[in-house]
Amino acid sequence: MTCFEQVEGTSDSFESLDSAAESYLSELSSSAPDSTFWSHQTVITKLREWIPEPSSSEAWLESHQLCRFVEYLAENTAQDITTICGHMNSLINFQSFIHQEDPNILKAILLSEIKSSDVIDYSEIDEHILGISTGADIQSLSDRISSLVTYLRERQFGTRVHVYVELILDTCSQAGCVRNLELENANSDNGTIVISIPETHLVSKAGLVTQRVANISPETSEALEEFIAYERKKPTEISDNPLLTTSHGRASESTLRREVKQASERAEEYPGVASPHTRHQTSCVVPSEIWQYSILQFLEGQ
Structure with missing residues (x-):
């Protein structure tokens, strides 16, 4: 991690x-x-x-x-x-x-x-x-998220939803922090990205620690480059420069959540990707579970 x-x-x-x-x-x-x-x-x-x-x-x-x-x-x-x-x-x-x-x-x-x-x-x-229970079934999460990631890498490489999922996993950041990334926060050349610290933490609210630099994998860097070059829409109705965009501005939380759920549904049936444990499940992956999994995976490895 x-x-x-x-x-x-x-x-x-x-x-x-x-x-x-x-x-x-x-x-x-x-x-x-x-x-x-x-x-x-x-x-x-x-x-x-x-x-x-x-x-x-x-x-x-x-x-x-x-x-x-x-x-x-x-x-x-x-x-x-x-x-x-x-x-x-x-x-x-x-x-x-x-x-x-x-x-x-x-x-x-x-x-x-x-x-x-x-x-x-x-x-x-x-x-x-x-704020999460570490008693969650990490194997179930692992199966579902691994299927999702494999599907995205094989069928939706470099898309907005693919980059969104990979960045949550690589940086162990909450979904809102990834959604709020600006284009200039990403540096795929040296494999880093600047992540904001939520103001739910006192140090951020007080202006003492407002961001950090996180490493991202070469695979995520490649997907990020692909997304910026070919998939990212240039917003027409916004003054700032978000990384994850629609044609109008920053992608909304509901849009990103819907895209993750839809991709996880497709991953459940995708040949050669879905495991016997995940196929035909009705429980789709949501962004908060991806962050939870990244934390649980770290704790599991200690």
Whole structure:
């Protein structure tokens, strides 16, 4: 899953974790509601009290450290799991600020650490943190989405729906973020694409982490080049420059959703593509399931 490569690492933006915390809280104090600021300050203060004097190699907040800290909270406080999940979301935003990474990706990495925890019941927190249940039938999702992708590559290569599906899978981005891509966000030459961070995350709403650069596969780069050269419609009634267009402007959420469902219906009957498990199913793939699958596939591989 290319979007997860080299997510974490030492940042040279701050001298220490303390300086990162001070900078982060200073930014929040002027951009977030008081209640939000105080809740973040409380849990970050607890984190700093818990982490010993860091060596240079331990000065940056990594997911294994967050996992141990969350275990500490679970064992040494009387807080319920909902409160602890709230603390986790606060800490993920702080970690996102340090690493300039998508909070959803950092959430998935943290959950992969927590999967092996003897202290925290993973099944109690996954949906609270990611907004999806990791108890979903990944084999069923894999069968249906693999059939869809194979069909698109063989029969609809370089079309709008093909690029849309491949970009969700490659970048592990929610469907809305892919829909909102601008043409200039895509760089098929070096296999990257600039993805926006949803404002549902505090760091994005506060203007602290608003985008990230994600890797895409050579196959997706090729499909993207094909789409831009031959399939993309130049909009006539819009001032910006969206990647996924209709003749009038940016493709709507309902249009893209309908195209994915229609393609998945065709994939179910396409000779040589559909598996015995997917053929004649009535459950079509929708964009949110593609994103869910990309996250589950990552978690499954940890």
